[in-house]
Amino acid sequence: MENIRRFCVRLADRRWILPVLLVLGMTFCVVAESTSLLNSYTRFVLTAMLVNVILCVSLNLVNGYLGEFSVGHAGFMALGAYASAMLTTCLFPQTPALFIPAILVGGLMAAVVGFFLALLSFKTRGDYLAIITLAFLMIVKSALENISWVGGPRGLAGIPTLTTLPIAFATAIITLWVIRNLIYSKFGRAVVAIREDEIAANAMGVRTREAKILAFTVSSFFGGVAGALLAHQITFINPGSFDIVKSTEILVMVYLGGIGSLAGSILGAVIFTFLSEALREYGTWRMVILPLILVLLMIFRPRGIMGLRELPWFLPRRELFNRRKKS
Amino acid sequence: MSALLEIEDVTMRFGGLCAISNCRMTVPAGITHGIIGPNGAGKTTLFNLITGIYRPTEGIIRYKGRKISGQRPSRIALEGIGRTFQNIRIFKSLTVLENVRIAYDSQLRYGPMESLMRVGRYGRAEDESIARSMELLEHFGLSGFASIPASGLSYGSQRRLEIARALALKPALLLLDEPAAGMNTGETSALTEFLRDIRDHFQVTMILIEHHMHLVMNLCDKITVLDFGRVIADGTPAEIRANPRVIEAYLGESTE
Ligand SMILES: Nc1ncnc2c1ncn2[C@@H]1O[C@H](COP(=O)(O)OP(=O)(O)OP(=O)(O)O)[C@@H](O)[C@H]1O
Ligand SMILES: [Mg+2]
Numbered sequence: 001m002e003n004i005r006r007f008c009v010r011l012a013d014r015r016w017i018l019p020v021l022l023v024l025g026m027t028f029c030v031v032a033e034s035t036s037l038l039n040s041y042t043r044f045v046l047t048a049m050l051v052n053v054i055l056c057v058s059l060n061l062v063n064g065y066l067g068e069f070s071v072g073h074a075g076f077m078a079l080g081a082y083a084s085a086m087l088t089t090c091l092f093p094q095t096p097a098l099f100i101p102a103i104l105v106g107g108l109m110a111a112v113v114g115f116f117l118a119l120l121s122f123k124t125r126g127d128y129l130a131i132i133t134l135a136f137l138m139i140v141k142s143a144l145e146n147i148s149w150v151g152g153p154r155g156l157a158g159i160p161t162l163t164t165l166p167i168a169f170a171t172a173i174i175t176l177w178v179i180r181n182l183i184y185s186k187f188g189r190a191v192v193a194i195r196e197d198e199i200a201a202n203a204m205g206v207r208t209r210e211a212k213i214l215a216f217t218v219s220s221f222f223g224g225v226a227g228a229l230l231a232h233q234i235t236f237i238n239p240g241s242f243d244i245v246k247s248t249e250i251l252v253m254v255y256l257g258g259i260g261s262l263a264g265s266i267l268g269a270v271i272f273t274f275l276s277e278a279l280r281e282y283g284t285w286r287m288v289i290l291p292l293i294l295v296l297l298m299i300f301r302p303r304g305i306m307g308l309r310e311l312p313w314f315l316p317r318r319e320l321f322n323r324r325k326k327s
Numbered sequence: 328m329s330a331l332l333e334i335e336d337v338t339m340r341f342g343g344l345c346a347i348s349n350c351r352m353t354v355p356a357g358i359t360h361g362i363i364g365p366n367g368a369g370k371t372t373l374f375n376l377i378t379g380i381y382r383p384t385e386g387i388i389r390y391k392g393r394k395i396s397g398q399r400p401s402r403i404a405l406e407g408i409g410r411t412f413q414n415i416r417i418f419k420s421l422t423v424l425e426n427v428r429i430a431y432d433s434q435l436r437y438g439p440m441e442s443l444m445r446v447g448r449y450g451r452a453e454d455e456s457i458a459r460s461m462e463l464l465e466h467f468g469l470s471g472f473a474s475i476p477a478s479g480l481s482y483g484s485q486r487r488l489e490i491a492r493a494l495a496l497k498p499a500l501l502l503l504d505e506p507a508a509g510m511n512t513g514e515t516s517a518l519t520e521f522l523r524d525i526r527d528h529f530q531v532t533m534i535l536i537e538h539h540m541h542l543v544m545n546l547c548d549k550i551t552v553l554d555f556g557r558v559i560a561d562g563t564p565a566e567i568r569a570n571p572r573v574i575e576a577y578l579g580e581s582t583e
Contacts, residue, residue, distance in 0.1 A: 178443060181442060181444075182442065185439075185442030185449065186435050186437070187439060189432055190429070190432065192421065192425075197416045197418060197419075199400075200412065200416035200417070201418075201429070202379075202404070203378055203401075203416075203493075204429055204433075205404040205405045214439070
């Protein structure tokens with residue numbers, strides 16, 4: 001056991017492993033997509049896993065790094081999914097080249113709404129984010145159900161399958177990269193300081209409101225991006241796909257893998273994806289098991305597996321220099 | 328001589344409770360000003376008013392001649408007022424170094440795009456912030472703990488870290504809320520020397536709230552005595568010691 005631990009620690013210190021993994025991962029994705037190396041089910045699950053990584057790391061920005069409690073992530077997915085699917089399905093069908101701009105439009109749509117939601121939520125001192133995001137989630141759902149040109153309650157069907165394994169992989173990497181670069185800067189430190197002690201952060205010159213709005217907007221953007229990818233993976237979306245159950249799933253990933261950790265977000269998404277595939281045959285029982293896992297996690301391990309710890313692979317070099325001395 | 332801090336007829340009410348009433352106080356630059364008074368006198372409330380955590384119900388607070396009451400706490404901090412808290416408020420799960428860097432961050436000039444792409448001013452600014460923060464920690468004898476979580480520090484070191492963090496703002500005015508709380512006599516006299524050193528080295532004007540009379544009398548040039556939210560005396564340590572109202576309200580019950 002001790003040997004395994006020591007091996008892991010040594011592995012964690014080898015930073016060159018990360019770029020190697022990235023290249024291998026991308027190669028694998030390209031090969032898997034163009035050959036029959038994997039069956040379509042496995043490809044589907046892997047793609048879903050990568051989308052889950054995006055969801056998990058982006059929600060972690062708000063729920064983990066910032067320390068607020070948002071339950072609205074599925075709402076941002078919905079915005080991203082619908083906005084991008086409208087582009088690729090209704091406005092410009094048969095132009096797959098438009099997929100990347102469509103993903104961006106999905107993300108921007110979510111970000112704009114996220115920005116205004118944050119403006120509203122963080123106006124006062126009180127933390128009503130959970131309630132406001134819950135309301136937002138319900139509003140998005142009923143709005144989509146009542147707008148006939150996006151399909152109403154029946155949703156949008158016939159969305160082209162554009163989310164390939166390499167695209168999902170690349171998007172997940174970009175998401176991780178952006179959020180990592182944000183976290184290890186003065187902007188990210190401000191966000192983390194708010195979680196630690198908002199009053200002290202204020203007294204140290206942190207513009208808390210701006211920092212919160214920034215974190216929430218970036219989080220929403222990637223929620224929208226993930227929604228866009230999902231829409232073009234499952235090719236059919238309806239308002240019911242983006243309900244509180246979906247939000248709960250993302251919350252489970254975040255609190256399972258670990259708050260305030262990129263490595264934790266990846267771990268949470270991976271474990272969750274496989275767990276949820278394994279539970280698929282139990283149908284509605286998932287609806288009981290998932291919230292139960294969330295409650296148990298919040299009670300017994302509120303910070304999750306990695307909780308506030310980070311794999312050295314993800315740390316910028318200058319941050320690493322300082323952490324080394326710990327051991 | 329223009330004052331660094333002017334508190335003009337400030338009143339703070341919490342519902343029916345008047346925590347500060349008609350407080351007037353002037354702190355010229357360069358001095359060390361003590362605030363004493365029994366528990367619940369309103370000392371901490373006064374700090375919270377100066378730093379913008381509370382907005383005065385009535386009255387105005389000026390800093391360097393400019394009105395700061397009504398501004399956001401972060402804005403006031405950036406104007407150059409640093410503080411510590413009575414119940415230590417360090418960023419517990421962040422490292423000792425990160426604690427200081429967060430206060431230093433406000434002086435870094437780079438945009439979100441520069442930090443996203445890791446280009447431009449980002450790298451040099453970050454390096455400089457680490458170097459400066461380490462210097463500060465060095466001065467406080469904390470550089471050896473730079474990379475441990477702040478919660479792992481001893482109580483005394485946490486207090487010192489809080490002061491170091493406040494100084495990273497490069498404040499002209501430093502507010503210390505009971506820096507000697509929980510310390511014994513030996514530690515308190517060491518703290519007195521330490522604070523004197525800080526004052527000279529960093530050239531800050533200090534306002535400190537303290538119950539340890541020894542520290543206050545030794546360190547402060549001026550003292551204000553609060554009781555039930557009112558200023559009941561104001562003067563040099565010698566004047567305060569001789570003031571019958573002070574002896575009655577405060578020193579009478581616990582002479583040290
Ligand atoms: N946010 C608040 N809401 C209501 N009452 C408050 C608030 N803050 C302070 N008070 C009240 O104001 C009065 C002054 O409190 P304050 O903390 O300023 O006293 P203090 O002089 O710092 O006392 P101590 O020596 O115990 O620290 C107390 O009666 C306190 O209960
Ligand atoms: Mg107090």
